[in-house]
Amino acid sequence: DAKTTQPPSMDCAEGRAANLPCNHSTISGNEYVYWYRQIHSQGPQYIIHGLKNNETNEMASLIITEDRKSSTLILPHATLRDTAVYYCIVRPRGRVDSNYQLIWGAGTKLIIKP
Amino acid sequence: NAGVTQTPKFQVLKTGQSMTLQCAQDMNHEYMSWYRQDPGMGLRLIHYSVGAGITDQGEVPNGYNVSRSTTEDFPLRLLSAAPSQTSVYFCASSYPGGTQYFGPGTRLLVL
Numbered sequence: 001d002a003k004t005t006q007p008p009s010m011d012c013a014e015g016r017a018a019n020l021p022c023n024h025s026t027i028s029g030n031e032y033v034y035w036y037r038q039i040h041s042q043g044p045q046y047i048i049h050g051l052k053n054n055e056t057n058e059m060a061s062l063i064i065t066e067d068r069k070s071s072t073l074i075l076p077h078a079t080l081r082d083t084a085v086y087y088c089i090v091r092p093r094g095r096v097d098s099n100y101q102l103i104w105g106a107g108t109k110l111i112i113k114p
Numbered sequence: 115n116a117g118v119t120q121t122p123k124f125q126v127l128k129t130g131q132s133m134t135l136q137c138a139q140d141m142n143h144e145y146m147s148w149y150r151q152d153p154g155m156g157l158r159l160i161h162y163s164v165g166a167g168i169t170d171q172g173e174v175p176n177g178y179n180v181s182r183s184t185t186e187d188f189p190l191r192l193l194s195a196a197p198s199q200t201s202v203y204f205c206a207s208s209y210p211g212g213t214q215y216f217g218p219g220t221r222l223l224v225l
Contacts, residue, residue, distance in 0.1 A: 041202060041219065042218055042219065043118070043204050043206075043216030043217050043218050043219055044157070044204070044214075044216050045216070046213045046214070046215070049213075087156065094211075095211065097145075097162075097164065097210075097211075098211060099145070099147070099206075099208060099211075099214050100147065100159055100162050100170075100172060102159075103156075104149075104156030104157040104158070105156050106154060106155060106156055107156065
C-alpha cells in the first residue's frame with residue numbers, strides 16, 4: 001500500500017487559507033486520498049477524500065495533482081478551532097476491509113495563530 | 115445519534131491487572147475496530163470485526179482480546195496489563211468500505 005509524506009508542522013494565521021501538502025508518489029490508480037484530523041487527542045475526524053478530481057465540502061477542499069503523486073488540503077478561512085493534527089492517508093478502492101490496511105503516519109500539526 | 119461511545123475516559127491500572135474497555139455504536143455499522151495511539155504517533159490497528167461473531171487481528175494484537183456478540187458493542191479486553199500498553203485507545207465503526215467514525219478515546223496508564 002502507498003505511503004504518504006507530510007511536513008511535521010505548519011503555522012497559519014487566523015482567517016487565512018491553510019494549505020496542507022501531502023506527497024503520495026507511489027499511489028496506484030485504485031487508491032483514494034483521504035484526509036482526517038485529530039483535535040487535541042480526540043478521536044480522528046473525517047474531512048474529505050478524492051480519487052482524481054478536486055473535491056470540496058463544507059469543511060475543506062482537496063486538490064489532487066494530475067499525476068496523483070501529491071495533494072493539498074485547503075481550509076479556506078482557518079480558525080483557532082482548526083488547530084489539529086492532519087493526516088493524509090491513501091486507501092485502496094473496492095475493498096470493503098480497506099480501512100484496515102491504512103497506514104497512519106504522524107501527520108502534520110497545524111497551528112492557527114491569532 | 116450518539117455515534118461511537120467509549121468508556122471509561124481514563125483508567126489507571128497496575129501491572130498484571132485485567133480490564134475491559136467498552137465501545138458501542140448506534141449507527142448500525144457492521145464494521146468495528148480498535149486502535150491504539152502512542153504519543154506523537156499515528157494509529158495502530160489492534161483488532162477489528164466485520165460483523166457479529168467475526169473478529170480478526172490487526173497490526174498489534176498481542177495482549178488484547180476482543181469478541182463481538184452484538185452489532186452495537188465491541189469490547190476490548192486487556193488480559194494482564196503491562197506498562198507498554200499505556201496508550202490512548204480509540205474505537206471506530208463504519209459500513210463495509212465506508213468512512214470510519216471514531217470514538218472519543220480511552221486514556222490508559224499502566225503502572
